[in-house]
Amino acid sequence: MGNDEQRDLFPGALEMMILRTLKRQPLHGYALAQHIKRTSNDLLQIEEGSLYPALQRLLKEELVKAEWATSSTNRRVRIYKVTAAGTKHLEREVSRFERMLEGITRVLARGES
Amino acid sequence: MSWLKQLFSRRRLYGDLSEEIQGHLDERVEELVGNGMARKEAESAARRQFGNVTLTKEEGRDVWRWSFLENLLSDIRYGLRVLFANPSFSIVAILTIALGIGANTAIFSVVYAALIRPLPYSQPERLITLTELRPQQAGAADVSKQTWDSSYPDYLDWTRQCKSFQALAGFSGDGFVLFGAGEPEPVAGVQTTINFFSTLGVKPFLGRDFVVGEDIAQGPKVAILSYGSWIRRFGEDPHILGRTIQLDDKSVTIIGVLPRAFEFAPRGNAEIWVPLHIQNDLVTRRSLRWMPVIARLADGTAQRQAQAELNSITANLAAAYPQENGAIQVAMVPLRERIVGQVQPVLLVLFGAVGFVLLIACANVMNLFLVRTAGRRREFHIRSALGAGRGRLISQLLAESLMLASAGGVVGLILAEWGTSLLIAAIPDTLLAFTPFLRDAHTNLPVLAFLGIAVIFTGIAFGLAPALQISRGQESETLKEQTRASAGGVRTRLRGVLVVAEIAFSMVLLVGSALMVKSLAAVLNRDPGFDARNLLTFSVNLPPAAYPKDPDAIRFDKEFTERLSALPGVAGVASNSVVPLTGNGASIRFIIEGQPVVKGHENECNIRDISNNYFSVMKIPLRSGRVFDDSADSTTAPQHVIVNEAWAKQYLNGQDPIGKRVKFTYSPKENFREIVGVVSNTADAGLDSPEEPSLFLPFIQDTNSFINYVVRTGNNPASAMGEVRASLHAIDPQLVLIQPFTMDQVIAQSPSVFLRRYPSYLIGSFAALALILAMIGLYGLVSYSVSQRTRELGIRIALGAQRKDIMRLVLGEGARLTTLGVVFGLLAALGLTQLMRSLLFGVNALDPVSFISVAVVLALVAVVACYIPARRAMHTDPAAALRYE
Numbered sequence: 001m002g003n004d005e006q007r008d009l010f011p012g013a014l015e016m017m018i019l020r021t022l023k024r025q026p027l028h029g030y031a032l033a034q035h036i037k038r039t040s041n042d043l044l045q046i047e048e049g050s051l052y053p054a055l056q057r058l059l060k061e062e063l064v065k066a067e068w069a070t071s072s073t074n075r076r077v078r079i080y081k082v083t084a085a086g087t088k089h090l091e092r093e094v095s096r097f098e099r100m101l102e103g104i105t106r107v108l109a110r111g112e113s
Numbered sequence: 114m115s116w117l118k119q120l121f122s123r124r125r126l127y128g129d130l131s132e133e134i135q136g137h138l139d140e141r142v143e144e145l146v147g148n149g150m151a152r153k154e155a156e157s158a159a160r161r162q163f164g165n166v167t168l169t170k171e172e173g174r175d176v177w178r179w180s181f182l183e184n185l186l187s188d189i190r191y192g193l194r195v196l197f198a199n200p201s202f203s204i205v206a207i208l209t210i211a212l213g214i215g216a217n218t219a220i221f222s223v224v225y226a227a228l229i230r231p232l233p234y235s236q237p238e239r240l241i242t243l244t245e246l247r248p249q250q251a252g253a254a255d256v257s258k259q260t261w262d263s264s265y266p267d268y269l270d271w272t273r274q275c276k277s278f279q280a281l282a283g284f285s286g287d288g289f290v291l292f293g294a295g296e297p298e299p300v301a302g303v304q305t306t307i308n309f310f311s312t313l314g315v316k317p318f319l320g321r322d323f324v325v326g327e328d329i330a331q332g333p334k335v336a337i338l339s340y341g342s343w344i345r346r347f348g349e350d351p352h353i354l355g356r357t358i359q360l361d362d363k364s365v366t367i368i369g370v371l372p373r374a375f376e377f378a379p380r381g382n383a384e385i386w387v388p389l390h391i392q393n394d395l396v397t398r399r400s401l402r403w404m405p406v407i408a409r410l411a412d413g414t415a416q417r418q419a420q421a422e423l424n425s426i427t428a429n430l431a432a433a434y435p436q437e438n439g440a441i442q443v444a445m446v447p448l449r450e451r452i453v454g455q456v457q458p459v460l461l462v463l464f465g466a467v468g469f470v471l472l473i474a475c476a477n478v479m480n481l482f483l484v485r486t487a488g489r490r491r492e493f494h495i496r497s498a499l500g501a502g503r504g505r506l507i508s509q510l511l512a513e514s515l516m517l518a519s520a521g522g523v524v525g526l527i528l529a530e531w532g533t534s535l536l537i538a539a540i541p542d543t544l545l546a547f548t549p550f551l552r553d554a555h556t557n558l559p560v561l562a563f564l565g566i567a568v569i570f571t572g573i574a575f576g577l578a579p580a581l582q583i584s585r586g587q588e589s590e591t592l593k594e595q596t597r598a599s600a601g602g603v604r605t606r607l608r609g610v611l612v613v614a615e616i617a618f619s620m621v622l623l624v625g626s627a628l629m630v631k632s633l634a635a636v637l638n639r640d641p642g643f644d645a646r647n648l649l650t651f652s653v654n655l656p657p658a659a660y661p662k663d664p665d666a667i668r669f670d671k672e673f674t675e676r677l678s679a680l681p682g683v684a685g686v687a688s689n690s691v692v693p694l695t696g697n698g699a700s701i702r703f704i705i706e707g708q709p710v711v712k713g714h715e716n717e718c719n720i721r722d723i724s725n726n727y728f729s730v731m732k733i734p735l736r737s738g739r740v741f742d743d744s745a746d747s748t749t750a751p752q753h754v755i756v757n758e759a760w761a762k763q764y765l766n767g768q769d770p771i772g773k774r775v776k777f778t779y780s781p782k783e784n785f786r787e788i789v790g791v792v793s794n795t796a797d798a799g800l801d802s803p804e805e806p807s808l809f810l811p812f813i814q815d816t817n818s819f820i821n822y823v824v825r826t827g828n829n830p831a832s833a834m835g836e837v838r839a840s841l842h843a844i845d846p847q848l849v850l851i852q853p854f855t856m857d858q859v860i861a862q863s864p865s866v867f868l869r870r871y872p873s874y875l876i877g878s879f880a881a882l883a884l885i886l887a888m889i890g891l892y893g894l895v896s897y898s899v900s901q902r903t904r905e906l907g908i909r910i911a912l913g914a915q916r917k918d919i920m921r922l923v924l925g926e927g928a929r930l931t932t933l934g935v936v937f938g939l940l941a942a943l944g945l946t947q948l949m950r951s952l953l954f955g956v957n958a959l960d961p962v963s964f965i966s967v968a969v970v971l972a973l974v975a976v977v978a979c980y981i982p983a984r985r986a987m988h989t990d991p992a993a994a995l996r997y998e
Contacts, residue, residue: 029133030140048141049164052134053172056126060176066129075140078133 012093014046014054015063019082019090022064028077029055055080063089123177130173138163167499184505188512195513202485203517206478210521212882213474214567215528218556220467220875221563222533224460226554227453233374235314236409240448241416243271243281243406243423247700247717248440261379261405261451265396267430267438268406274426277419279411282312283404285389286380288654290849292359294346299654299851301546302360302385303377309386310337312409313377319343320354320369328388335388336360337369342384360385362658378452379405382546399437400702400779407448420445431713436778439713455864456548459872462949466625466879469618471567473886476611476618479575480890482514483608484897486579507580514576515569522568529564530556539871541862578607605898612890613934619883620938620971621945626876627963628946628956633869635955637860641694642795642804643731648856649824649833650692653841653848656818663816667748669844670812670820674724676840677824682833685730685825688812690722692821693731694856694863696798701808705764706774706785715778718760719797719807722815728792730825738771738790741811748813755790760806775808799865801954823856830855865954872952884971887934888978895927896982906986907994916987923986927979935968 021027021035032055033048058064063086071077082090138159145155160166196203231237245263265283272281284305291300307323316322317337326332336358338347347353356367365387377383395401410419423443430438486493493506533554537545545551653673660666670688677686691698701720704710725741727733736758739745746753754775761770774785794804812820826833834853841848860866899906906919946958956963 028136030137033137047164048137048162049134049166049169052130052137052169053176056130056173056176068129073140075136076132077136078129 013097014050015058016090016093016097018051018054018058018080019063019086020094022080022082023087023090026079026081028069028071028079030077032080058086061085061089126177127170127174130170134163134166134170138166184508185512188509189516191509192513192516196516199485202481203520206481206517207520207524209474209478209886210518210571211524211528213471214518214522214525214564214571215532216467216879216882217471217567218525218529218560218564219532219536220460220463222529222556222560223536223551223554224464225557225559225563226550226552227456227460227548229559230550230553232449232452232550233315233372233376237449238447239279239410240313241408241410241419241445242448242451243408244444244446245402246442246444248714249717262402263404263406263443264399264402264437265391265404266399267402267441268404270430271406271408271423271426275419275422277411277414277422278408280308280312281406281408282306282309283389283406284309284380285391285404286383287387288851289360289385290654290656290847291346291385294358297847297849299849300342300346300384301380301382302387303380303383304387304389304391307388309407310371312407314409315372315375317369318372318375320367322369323388328390330390332388334363334365335368336365337371337386338367339371339384339386340373340375343370346384360387361654361656376549378547378549381549382543398779399434416445416447435713437713439711441713452550455868458949458951459868462625462952463872463875465945465948466622466876469622470879470883470886471571473615473618473883473890475571475574476615477886477890478517478571479578480608480611480893482510482575482579483582483611484893486510486582510580511573511576514580515572518568518572518575521571522564525567526556526564529560536875539874541867543862544864544867582607605894605901608894608897609930612887612894612930613937615883615887615890616931616934616971616975617938617941619880619887620935620967621942622876622880622883623967623971624938624942624946624964625949626873626880627967628949628953628958628960629869629873629876631956631960631963632952632954633866633873636800636866636869639796639800639955641800642793643693643733645694645856645860647826647828647830648731649826649830649837649853650821650856650859651837651853652692652819652821652851654819654851656847659845659847660818663748666816666818666820667813670724673822673841673844676844677822677837680833680836680840682827682829682836683824684827685726686724686822687727687730688724688820688822689727690720690812690817690819690821691797692823692852692859693795693797694799694859694865696802696863698797702778703775703808704778706776716764718764719805720810721807722810722812722817724812727809727823730823731795733795734793736791736793737769738788740790740792741809746811746814750814752784752786752814753789753811754786755792755809756788757792757794757804757807757809759794759804760808761791763806799863800860801865830857869952869954884974888974891927891930891975892978892981894930895923895979896985898926899923899982899986902986903989903994906989907991910989910994911991919987919989920983923983924976924979927975927983931972931975931979935971938971939964939968 017036018032021032021039027035029051033046033051036046036051055064055066058080059066063083064080065083066078066080068076069079138156141159141162142152142155145158146152150158163169232240234240242261243263244261245267246260250260263283268281268283271278275281282305284303287302287304289300289302290297305323307325307328310316310322318340320337323335323337327335338353343349343353347356350356353367353370357364358367359365371386395403408419410416423445427438427441427443431441496509497503497506533556537551537554540548540551653669655666655669660669674686674688677683699720700717702715702717704715710716723741725743725746728735728740738755741753741755744750756770761767765773770788770791773788775788776785777783792809796802797805797807824830824833824837834850837853838850841850854862861870906922909919909922910916942964943959950958
């Protein structure tokens, strides 16, 4: 049922990026999409749409919360904020990711030499 | 947020999501327009970047769902809509399944009651039966399940010596005339050793079991009632204990009532249980084998160990009593096997047959389903385009098929209830009495579990193939237009396979039913060796108080016979110690003068006490010598015997028996008796039994207090019964007619006939059902392929094909499927009919006539089924056909 674009990422990667981005500042969906795209220098091919199921998952887990507000461009938008649980989750996930990355990097480095 | 809150706030959550996504798209469009893009272009670009909006929303919502359950519910909702939208399809499918499942459930409830359900005793698997085998029986197949008797002294020795058994008990069937509970009436009873019920592990529901001292002649006369007779004959009297009734001429106190669930199939019709009060002869004569014995294996003892111990005891007894036990062996058969042995093969064959019906029903519904799914391809494409995954499509179709199967199951349950009672009602009372467990065949938990499994199996069986096909069909989507005009393709091929399978299955059932019907006909057409038409039979029991000595019985017999013979509708009255074709009867050991035999290894054959006119009344031809005669065979005359041809053939190698002399070996006081006549053979034990060697003695010289009469009447034997009863009453109002039947009834109720008639009807009905279903399948497939080929047929006709060529084309397709089905069916039948060999009589399991005639009938019916669509094809209007495009 998933879409294939998301398979380029490992499970949980999208959620981690969302949490990290929202940690810096609360954003609404569109701005979130723009931000992730920009900061990744368009390296990550993410369908914008796939953000929304991920946001719903985070909402359900109560890692983020959402509120309707009016944006600077005078739109009614839904602003997402990281909760305390979300912060904790993010820290855990990031450290896990870093350990994984380190492992992968070592294996790749050994393979080169 | 708790799950409950989530559940109720869901509508809002979904609304938020939609609004948010719409806002996202709007914002993107604004931005693009702001960058100078045309609005229309910007809108599609925004969507492109976003991805599949519907799918995203769907996935977003899925997060909040218990997706499995909710998908299922929505599948069911949708499925119900689809099924109601096409009621004729649904009704046909449901009825087909209901027939299949209903028939299976009905047969299963009988199979469960008879073969699976535990017997109502404690640890019934530890109960076995013991029987003594005569030398001529040793080694014969299955005889250990037919014979069931031992001598009382041997039983006592086993009880004393054998450590492998926790307990041994014996019993003997009996019958009484019951006084003191309404009209005097004959009731069936059993005499048992006092430990009989405790050996079975059964405690009376009211009162107590027999106790020591109640089994001796001088002891108190007591009886235990079956639950059924307590209800029926004693009106559920709560003060029944201590009440006195009269059995024959004895006053007996009721001390107990058996539990409702109690049954003892070997004496299933018994209403009254009394302790064994046996006469001197039976207690002391080791060669008199009359008592069936049951035993409970001791804890931790295997049947094999018990058999080994019993064998060594048997060897010791043989050494100690060479005359009586020299050649006797003891066989052990589990009680369950003895009880269900006779019905087991019938039920298993029926269960197999009805399983085929279910398979055919599934194939048929699967066929319908395939056609309908093909018609719904557009719907599935749309759903798949809208983002429905393959799993969702499959689960949708499975939900529909399971719903149909469940509906079929519910209707089937009603059919099964009705069918089971019909099945049981079809069993004659006399046979039902000895298969009491069948009365328990009704819907219970195991039967419902079976039904549930059948429903799921059926639903998956006919839903899965279409489901897989539709989801596989997605890839070849673009080819849709091209494939439409040709009749080929996977879908039609699968349907062809189904129809071939249906035909093959019905072929097997048809062959099976043909063999059964042929066996039944062979049994019914067998000449029993006597004229069974217009014959009445019943028994009279003379109580010892009023008829203490042989002359009393002889006097009664003479008077009764004279009275009956004087009745206007009666052509002759005779008696025999055994009613022919009932399978009862005694046997005796003998030696022939001049043929020395090792002690204890004498031959044993049937023995019958008959009235002097027995052969003439029964119309059994005399082959040589003479029949018994009032003057030459009076009570004081020298003892003579008559033999049958089978006897002469087996023991005298075809020499003339007249003048030869035989002697019975049960007592040293016996003298040689001269053979004075030879009569032709009769089917004594049953219409499917071999003609057994028999010896006949005159009733007058070997009198019995239990007499079986045969009365030759006019055209309607049953109508003479009233006058016969009146005559008996006139002689002695204490006496009653026991088991009054016409010989036709005796034959119809006999296992040899009934155990073939029953499956003949059932397998016949199953086969007919199967044939109808298979032909509907064939008709449906050929019709469908004609309608799919309208354009092709139109072109052929336009190009000059003759109508008869078109007919041949369509019929050829049907013929191909039928031929394949018949060939596979024949091959399968060759193997499968072997399984019903034990039910067959007078016909080989590979009977070529049955096989060929069934194939021909099936082929003819198939031609008819194909002819209708073929005619339609023949009349295809080429112009109309081509206009389709």
